[in-house]
Amino acid sequence: MDSDEKDSIKNESIEEEVEEVEPARKKKKVSREDDHEYTVFIKNLSFDTTNEDLKECFKKFGKINYALIVRDNVSGHSRGTGFVQFEKKESVEICLNQAGKIVLQDFTLDLMPALPKGKVKQIEKEKEAKKVEPKDSRNLYLLREGMIMAGSTASEGVSATDMAKRLRLEQLKSSMLKNLTRFISRDRLTIHNLPDSYDDAKLRKMVVAKTGSKPIECRVMRENKPTPTHPKGKSKGFGFLSFSRHEDALAVLRKLNNNPEIFSANHRPIVSFSIEDMNVLKIKERREIRSKLNNPTYQEKLKIKKLKRKENRKNKSENKPAIKGTRKAPKQVEENEDAFSGFASKPGSVPKHRGTFKLKEQSKIHEKSMKTQNKLRRRQKHELEVQQEKQEKKFDRSVKKSKISDKDSLVAKINKYKDLLKGSNDESTKKQKSKKWYVD
Incomplete structure (x- = not known):
């Protein structure tokens, strides 16, 4: 049988099977x-x-x-x-x-x-409209901000130690956020990889110089054991920065995180939003209220503040314009333009934090990419060295040739000068030399 006849028989058998299996659909x-x-x-x-x-x-x-x-x-x-x-x-x-x-x-x-069908579609639309998106009360979407994935443009040049440190911090965050009383702060940052010489004042100066925004709180965490070299205690290598607005904190994170120009290319700052505990914050608030109530001058200050607020409200109501002007919208933080700063987070309906398994995979991928980059650099160095050696050899050969030629020319000139002195070039002297100059 020909191939065309076989194909036609197969197609007929398939059509018969479809008619038998799917009569209901037809x-x-x-x-x-x-x-x-x-x-x-x-x-x-x-x-x-x-x-x-x-x-x-x-x-x-x-x-x-x-x-x-x-x-x-x-x-x-x-x-x-x-x-x-x-x-x-x-x-x-x-x-x-x-x-x-x-x-x-x-x-x-x-x-x-x-x-x-029309009624079914209407019911589906009504259900979708009634659906309420879950609120991210713990701000888990901010966990993604500043994250650096292996193979991305931000991971180029990151040392293996920095990447391993980032992995450990991500694992620590995921374990901390299992406790439902903990949440991610919108206006407080943690900064890791600080040098030992950095104190509160030096960190504040660096932040103001590099970002242009002044932090409310600027604290370098230290050990409780004072030593002669470190009387305040040795630095733990990380600190906290807090700001009055979320926009300022976000801009600072995007400018400082993984920036190779701040400390060094192999020792970059690791900046992220800090994880806070609701119970601890409540205890702090109660402590502040107690201290204020025990303070005798606080009550007087409160009265002065209330009077000032009333005066401000009266002045605003009196000086209100007839036509209400358009209210200026708050400044939005632009998405990170710098390639080194990592991912930009966006508030989502279903926020999730990464698992440790994926993080381990990312660290392995980064190690492989670092190895390949190091191999390429070694090859490039070797090729450059080989090219330099070839150029040096060519230069040595040309110098040697020039030296040899110079030597030959000098030798020839000296021989000519000797001949002139001897008079070997003059024909008359040649003839005289053939005769005897003495008498027998």
Whole structure:
């Protein structure tokens, strides 16, 4: 048989199989406006039931056009629901009267009249409109801010020690955030990889010089053991920065994080939003209130503040313009333009923090990329050295040739000068030399 004949036979057999397997789908294509009046919607079906089982179960109520089980588009598994369309409306009424009595594969079926397509779409839209997005009260979306992934442009030039430190900090954050009382602060930052020489004043100067924003709090964490070299205690290598606005904190993070120009290229600052505990903050607030109440001058200050507020309100109400001007919108922080600063976070409906397994994979990928980069650098260095050696050899050869040529020219000149002195070039002297100058 020829290949064309074999292909035609195969196509015919496939078409016959499709007609046998999917008769219900073909019948479903012929739709009417009142199709929903002839169909029954069935719930609580077993996931193992097929179209044939459903058809056999509902045969007793009348002739059936089709019986279909609703399946997932991707996996193809049953959703536990289905449709049965009858030829007559009477059979639908009889079937609905038997609701709660029909059992299929040890499952009691729930029967409902089918709805028109337009109504189903309306119900779906209403459900979507009623859906309330979960509020991110813990600000978990800020966990992504400043994150550096292996293979990205921000990871270029990052040392293996810095990447390993970032991995440890990410793991520590994920373990800390398992406690639901902890959240990510919007206006407080942590900065790691600080040099030992940095104190509070030096850190504040650096932040103001590099970012232009003044922090409210600027603290370098130190050990409680004072030593002769470190009377205030040795630095722990990290500190805290707090700002009055979230926008300022975000701008500082994007300017300082992973910046190679601040400390050094192999020892870059690791900046992120700090994790706070709600219980600890409440204790601090109570302590502040107690200290204020015990302070005798605080009550007088409160009275002065209240009077000032009242005066300001009166002045504002008197000086209000007739036409209300447009209110200026708050300045939005632009997305990080610097390639080194890492990811920019955005508030999402379902915030998630990364797992430790993915972080380990990222560190492995970064190590591999660092190895490949080091190999390329070594090759480039070796190629440059080889080129330099070749150029030096060429230069040495040219110098040697020039020296040899100079020597030859000098030797020739000296010989000529000697010949002149001897008079070997003059013909008369040559003739005289041939004769004897003495008498026998």
